[in-house]
Amino acid sequence: MLSASPLPLKIQQLSVSRQGKQLLDNVNATIDSAGITIILGPNGAGKSLLLHIAHGLEEPDRGSLLWNQHTPKPQEPWRAFVFQKPVFLQRSVQSNLEYVLSLHKVPKTRQSLLIQQALQHTGLMQLSGQSARTLSGGEQQRLNVARAWVLEPKVMLLDEPTAELDPSGVATIEMLIRKIAQQNTKIIMTTHSLDQARRLAHDILFLHRGKLIEHTPAKVYFSQPKTSLAADFLAGKLLDTH
Amino acid sequence: MNDFSQAFLKAIQLIIQLDPDLIEIVGLSLQVSLTAVFIAGLIGLPLGAALALYRFFGRGLLVALLNTFMGLPPVVVGLVVYLILSRSGPLGALGLLFTPTAMVIAQVFLVTPIIAALTRQTVMDANDEFHAQLRALGAKSPNMMNTLLWETRYSLVTNVFAGFGRAIAEVGAVLIVGGNINHNTRVMTTSIALETSKGNIELALALGVILITLSLIVTSAVMSARHAAHKMYT
Numbered sequence: 434m435l436s437a438s439p440l441p442l443k444i445q446q447l448s449v450s451r452q453g454k455q456l457l458d459n460v461n462a463t464i465d466s467a468g469i470t471i472i473l474g475p476n477g478a479g480k481s482l483l484l485h486i487a488h489g490l491e492e493p494d495r496g497s498l499l500w501n502q503h504t505p506k507p508q509e510p511w512r513a514f515v516f517q518k519p520v521f522l523q524r525s526v527q528s529n530l531e532y533v534l535s536l537h538k539v540p541k542t543r544q545s546l547l548i549q550q551a552l553q554h555t556g557l558m559q560l561s562g563q564s565a566r567t568l569s570g571g572e573q574q575r576l577n578v579a580r581a582w583v584l585e586p587k588v589m590l591l592d593e594p595t596a597e598l599d600p601s602g603v604a605t606i607e608m609l610i611r612k613i614a615q616q617n618t619k620i621i622m623t624t625h626s627l628d629q630a631r632r633l634a635h636d637i638l639f640l641h642r643g644k645l646i647e648h649t650p651a652k653v654y655f656s657q658p659k660t661s662l663a664a665d666f667l668a669g670k671l672l673d674t675h
Numbered sequence: 676m677n678d679f680s681q682a683f684l685k686a687i688q689l690i691i692q693l694d695p696d697l698i699e700i701v702g703l704s705l706q707v708s709l710t711a712v713f714i715a716g717l718i719g720l721p722l723g724a725a726l727a728l729y730r731f732f733g734r735g736l737l738v739a740l741l742n743t744f745m746g747l748p749p750v751v752v753g754l755v756v757y758l759i760l761s762r763s764g765p766l767g768a769l770g771l772l773f774t775p776t777a778m779v780i781a782q783v784f785l786v787t788p789i790i791a792a793l794t795r796q797t798v799m800d801a802n803d804e805f806h807a808q809l810r811a812l813g814a815k816s817p818n819m820m821n822t823l824l825w826e827t828r829y830s831l832v833t834n835v836f837a838g839f840g841r842a843i844a845e846v847g848a849v850l851i852v853g854g855n856i857n858h859n860t861r862v863m864t865t866s867i868a869l870e871t872s873k874g875n876i877e878l879a880l881a882l883g884v885i886l887i888t889l890s891l892i893v894t895s896a897v898m899s900a901r902h903a904a905h906k907m908y909t
Binding site: 488490507508509510514516519520522523532533536537580 | 805810813818822
């Protein structure tokens with residue numbers, strides 16, 4: 434268990450290859466600031482894989498990723514993961530939240546309080562009795578965030594959480610993410626959208642072909658990128674992903 | 676044609692009058708098949724789920740065997756169980772041959788592979804859908820298995836009914852190990868075969884009507900259960 438802060442997140446010489454392809458190549462980074470960290474890069478850069486490793490869903494071939502000197506395992510309640518495409522149980526909105534709390538053995542008396550909070554924050558109060566699978570795309574993603582938030586995690590990892598949403602859905606989720614960050618939950622999220630990174634990021638890890646090209650504060654990244662690759666990406670020049 | 680419609684009317688009469696012979700035969704059929712399906716479910720559901728979720732030594736062979744056994748001709752199953760239970764067989768001393776128990780055993784052999792193989796497929800599909808998400812939420816193996824079984828409960832019930840459908844309708848196995856003895860091991864299918872060959876079409880037809888009606892009831896029960904579930908939660 435992790436009692437103190439989960440930070441710093443230390444990534445050292447992290448490498449992963451699958452079927453002869455180098456997906457992550459000697460990534461080194463330290464994340465120790467609160468707020469929103471964006472992992473940015475074109476498709477196939479290794480963003481999702483890095484995030485999966487940070488939740489203990491995949492293991493690196495070489496190197497390490499440590500949360501305050503601790504190797505992550507998926508069943509730790511201080512950290513939550515949000516997929517791009519959520520899968521919900523064939524139950525009501527409320528039951529889907531109860532399920533997560535029961536998995537982590539949260540006492541029933543506390544469950545209802547946490548569920549009320551999560552529903553309120555995400556604006557799903559009216560829909561609590563509805564079947565999760567009949568929600569609209571935007572509502573489903575709100576429930577996806579609520580399901581991660583309900584455990585009051587210290588860290589939330591989000592993998593392209595708005596990739597499938599319309600502009601108003603994107604705005605809602607981004608507002609939620611900011612709100613969660615303000616309540617001292619560390620956010621690390623992947624995106625390929627420069628605009629989204631501009632709107633949300635405190636610092637940026639820019640990945641390309643499995644390599645970490647730069648890790649800089651967002652302001653620096655957008656005003657004076659250190660590398661020509663980052664400058665190309667900012668200029669909208671397509672980066673070869675193969 | 677006239678003979679046929681007369682026989683049909685007579686059959687309906689037998690059913691309406693609750694003919695004691697008819698009731699006895701239908702009762703034994705249900706008793707044997709329901710018992711067999713109950714036992715096959717106890718074995719087949721966890722077996723199928725385990726085959727879907729766990730890797731262990733001999734798993735591939737077991738899956739191949741199940742799939743082979745799924746299409747096994749009932750007469751062959753009957754023959755094997757007959758050999759095991761006959762006087763000179765390994766379990767001959769139990770004296771089970773030509774009893775309803777022998778018929779239950781034969782049907783368990785027939786139905787277990789069906790329930791297990793269908794369950795394996797059902798749980799595997801659900802696992803493909805849910806595994807990554809449940810793991811990310813913090814579910815460990817036992818949680819995962821319970822959740823998948825609960826999420827697929829309607830499909831699993833359907834699988835069990837598919838097993839029941841096979842059990843109640845098969846004739847080969849129960850004929851061989853039961854012997855079709857009057858007031859003892861006579862069930863719907865064996866009676867239909869016997870009464871037809873005796874020319875006693877009325878009773879055969881009455882039993883046929885009941886058999887079809889039962890299938891209809893079972894099928895529509897399953898369909899409406901699925902429909903209700905679908906309406907509630909998809």
